[in-house]
Amino acid sequence: MMESRPTIRQRIRTEFGRVTKSVMRIGWPQTDKDRAAVMISSIFLHIHPARVSKHALKPSYTLGLGLISAILFGILTLTGLALMLYYVPYPAEAYRSMKDLQFVVTFGVILRNMHRWSAHAMVAVVFFHMCRVFWTGSYKTPREFNWVIGVVLFLLTLLLSFTGYLLPWDQLAFWAITVGTNIAAYAPVVGDQIKFLLLGGHVIGPTTLLRFYVMHCVLLPLAVVMLVSLHIWRVRKDGLSGAIRVDTPVAEKGGAFPASTKTYGLMALTRRPSASVDARDPNDEVFAWPHLLYRELLVTVAVIVALHTVSLLFMAPLESIADPTRTPNPAKAPWYFLGLQELVSHSAFIGGVLVPGLIVLALVALPYLDRGTQGSGRWFAPERRVANTIYTAVVIVAVILTIIGTFFRGPNWGWVWPW
Amino acid sequence: MSTEMRKPGDAPREPARREFFFAGVGALAVATAGFVAATFRFLLPNVLYEPSRRFTIGRPEDFPQGPPTFLPDHRIFVFNGGTEGFYAISSVCTHLGCNVKKGGPGFTCPCHGSQYDENGRVVRGPAPASLPWFELSVTPRAQLLVDQDRIVKPDFRLKV
Numbered sequence A: 001m002m003e004s005r006p007t008i009r010q011r012i013r014t015e016f017g018r019v020t021k022s023v024m025r026i027g028w029p030q031t032d033k034d035r036a037a038v039m040i041s042s043i044f045l046h047i048h049p050a051r052v053s054k055h056a057l058k059p060s061y062t063l064g065l066g067l068i069s070a071i072l073f074g075i076l077t078l079t080g081l082a083l084m085l086y087y088v089p090y091p092a093e094a095y096r097s098m099k100d101l102q103f104v105v106t107f108g109v110i111l112r113n114m115h116r117w118s119a120h121a122m123v124a125v126v127f128f129h130m131c132r133v134f135w136t137g138s139y140k141t142p143r144e145f146n147w148v149i150g151v152v153l154f155l156l157t158l159l160l161s162f163t164g165y166l167l168p169w170d171q172l173a174f175w176a177i178t179v180g181t182n183i184a185a186y187a188p189v190v191g192d193q194i195k196f197l198l199l200g201g202h203v204i205g206p207t208t209l210l211r212f213y214v215m216h217c218v219l220l221p222l223a224v225v226m227l228v229s230l231h232i233w234r235v236r237k238d239g240l241s242g243a244i245r246v247d248t249p250v251a252e253k254g255g256a257f258p259a260s261t262k263t264y265g266l267m268a269l270t271r272r273p274s275a276s277v278d279a280r281d282p283n284d285e286v287f288a289w290p291h292l293l294y295r296e297l298l299v300t301v302a303v304i305v306a307l308h309t310v311s312l313l314f315m316a317p318l319e320s321i322a323d324p325t326r327t328p329n330p331a332k333a334p335w336y337f338l339g340l341q342e343l344v345s346h347s348a349f350i351g352g353v354l355v356p357g358l359i360v361l362a363l364v365a366l367p368y369l370d371r372g373t374q375g376s377g378r379w380f381a382p383e384r385r386v387a388n389t390i391y392t393a394v395v396i397v398a399v400i401l402t403i404i405g406t407f408f409r410g411p412n413w414g415w416v417w418p419w
Numbered sequence B: 001m002s003t004e005m006r007k008p009g010d011a012p013r014e015p016a017r018r019e020f021f022f023a024g025v026g027a028l029a030v031a032t033a034g035f036v037a038a039t040f041r042f043l044l045p046n047v048l049y050e051p052s053r054r055f056t057i058g059r060p061e062d063f064p065q066g067p068p069t070f071l072p073d074h075r076i077f078v079f080n081g082g083t084e085g086f087y088a089i090s091s092v093c094t095h096l097g098c099n100v101k102k103g104g105p106g107f108t109c110p111c112h113g114s115q116y117d118e119n120g121r122v123v124r125g126p127a128p129a130s131l132p133w134f135e136l137s138v139t140p141r142a143q144l145l146v147d148q149d150r151i152v153k154p155d156f157r158l159k160v
């Protein structure tokens, strides 16, 4: 009998398999060992832990808000990249290119809407994420510094929104940035220099637009990518707050090197932890592949669908071209700054410099002032009543001010009833 | 060189090499700091392609008596007080830079509701300072000249 030679079909399959293997290395994981290995052998998946506690997967704990922030940032990057192909950062041209995107470019209007609504959503979601972290006391040891990174991320999100606001070069853009940059000029001592640096001159003009463009498209997104990576990496290293512990942590010995909080035998290839200092219940943990990835995929798809729906239904505003000689009445900043604008309408220094400065300072100092880990890892733990009450009060005041600024202020910033 | 005693077994000191190393690192650090400072200076433009802050606005008789003339491009109000003379007031709100509008006897700002009297003094609202008055003069060709870098007091009048 002839030695059976592989058919063409089999040979193609083997060859194909060899190529996939060279790319993926692990292939589609079939065993627990592979499920762990696939997570740690990919630079992108490695931002996840190989295993997560079941608790971390509960949507009721995180509400998925950090994840949604990251997804929105991804969508903003992609839609922004597309918009950049048509956008020209020079005053009248900028406005014309927005009109083009709106009326001439196929699907331009959808991409623009997506970008605009994702930006609004990201500000809101990042803020809610911060609230979640506060109300669950998740900024406590060992996560203090990750909270600080979070605060910086929140500020970067606002800055991204603010710099993007000027780019369409319409009336809304021009006057919002006029008001915003003049607030910067109230900063003590260096205020005027900061304004000059931001504007690249004394008045908002071509230099300003170019500066905002570079910040919006390169500088700030880069900073966000780096910090988000660091942020999520630290979440992975610390584990999500509130997971069940079976053991009290062994105190660090001798200070030779910091005790790892999570050390599995053979990098989680076995089912049992061999040397876990901050031991977690192994039965409480599941593999990130597929449990975490599956949920992430689901949320990603849901967010994309929701944004498409909103972008098909609601148009991003575009007013008439910027006219430095004609101030619209009233001239309003973007909604998330209207609380500040309301304060600023009483005193520019208090509303524009003092209050926001103190709030940022308090947020950064918070995890170092509010020490101890009581009540961490649960929603509205009674042990944290004081902290939660203070935070909630500040949030409510901010929300009320924002609502007043948005709906109750009309011409000359006079009081109007929205109905 | 050093006169201190050396015990047998001590590693020979090499002060020259170490000091050279520190000096080198120090020099590099200074150079780097210089580069950083230079880069910061780079951010401040030397030439501003902005409208001049000193400009002519036309002949005195172009401005009627009575209510002021608003020059939107220059963001100023020009007053012709008849025999009293001419004066010019900025239309840029001192609060956050919106254009004030003529309203009632004085000016009101649409952004946060600051009100100024007819001389640009703050009456109400968050504006921290009065609207500045700019010096007016007449050029040899009988044109009114505004100089936004020369602020004058509200008793300024240009007689022509």
Ligand code: HEM
Pocket: A062, A064, A065, A066, A067, A068, A069, A070, A073, A126, A127, A129, A130, A133, A138, A139, A143, A146, A147, A148, A149, A150, A151, A153, A154, A157, A224, A228, A231, A232, A235, A239, A240, A241, A242
């Ligand atoms: C660009 C914005 C941000 C992104 C993309 C982001 C992303 C994430 C993700 C994916 C997580 C994992 C848990 C979860 O989904 O909730 C997380 C956790 C965390 N975030 Fe953020 N975050 C952002 C902003 C912030 C802000 C503004 C703060 C607070 C000021 C913050 C503080 C924290 C802390 C302390 C944790 C750990 C929580 C825990 O272990 O329970 N983050 N973040």
Ligand code: FES
Pocket: B093, B094, B095, B096, B097, B098, B109, B110, B111, B112, B113, B114, B125, B126, B127
């Ligand atoms: S800018 Fe005029 S009141 Fe604020």
